[in-house]
């Protein structure tokens with residue numbers, strides 16, 4: 165994807181600066197020519213020598229250093245590169261970019277370049293949610309700058325929240341996508357379900373599951389990137405809606421059923437990545453259930469199987485189901501494919517490390533009713549989404565040959 169591409173990696177001074185090493189290394193492994201510009205504070209977190217060795221190019225820090233390559237380096241570099249990715253991008257660099265401040269090498273290149281710019285924000289969640297940071301991000305996005313992430317998760321400050329830098333693998337894949345973008349699904353409509361449904365027991369408790377929603381969100385993003393008009397019916401998750409995707413939020417399986425069925429006749433593709441509760445409590449208590457020291461039995465009643473219902477109702481739609489299993493993966497997946505009348509089933513052994521719930525990566529196989537099977541190694545969920553998009557496009561009769 166990156167053969168012949170010259171990419172400037174900008175590194176700013178956050179704890180995630182060490183992850184820039186992986187971004188650079190991955191870009192180089194995919195044959196990009198990588199240049200690096202660091203802010204002074206970034207050099208406190210990771211040595212320029214590390215990034216110089218990984219990029220195989222001198223690292224730029226100061227504006228008035230001895231020229232390493234050309235005269236007026238920031239201008240020649242700004243014109244030379246095909247893209248800039250700032251990873252991590254601190255609140256400070258986002259502010260400087262938003263107001264056009266150029267007081268060091270990186271910020272000057274960012275002002276001088278006309279190449280596409282990507283930023284991977286990384287900061288403490290309070291800084292990320294500060295209205296100033298949010299306003300700056302809006303300004304940058306309106307200007308066409310691509311914001312990648314941030315993710316939600318454990319932060320160096322010891323808290324959990326938004327502001328963690330996107331995984332290097334995902335940053336590099338977004339760039340790859342940018343350079344190799346395809347519009348296979350332009351004019352098509354897609355519906356994706358994601359997350360784990362919650363079945364209320366009383367006003368404060370519910371029966372839920374471990375689904376993080378990451379897989380479904382990644383698929384929605386991949387469908388949208390491929391040009392499909394995409395609706396995401398989402399059970400509760402901590403994830404941000406992918407840009408350009410329309411999200412409908414639901415809680416329970418019955419709400420998901422209603423939302424999916426309401427859109428089904430209008431769409432060309434449905435991907436059911438949600439973990440839908442098979443049962444719900446027979447009664448939902450109006451008040452919080454009080455403990456009284458005795459054992460209790462919970463009566464459960466079955467929820468509708470949304471996918472099976474779509475399988476019965478489908479006309480020309482392509483249906484994709486998931487089989488998240490803990491044993492007999494392929495046999496269970498094959499049965500599901502037949503029982504639910506789907507065109508493709510994604511088999512997913514959720515017990516493997518690097519696969520399943522919460523993980524940014526997954527290990528899956530695609531199974532088709534004609535007996536075909538495609539196995540994938542451990543790849544990011546976004547990459548699984550992109551492979552799925554390609555298969556969906558083929559099933560819709562689109563020519564996906566390079």
Ligand code: C5P
Nearest residue numbers: 436437438440442468469470471485486
């Ligand atoms: O039968 P099982 O729940 O294992 O099948 C998984 C597939 O069926 C997933 O694609 C899931 O979204 C879908 N499903 C559904 N409605 C349910 C249960 C599962 O659409 N009630």
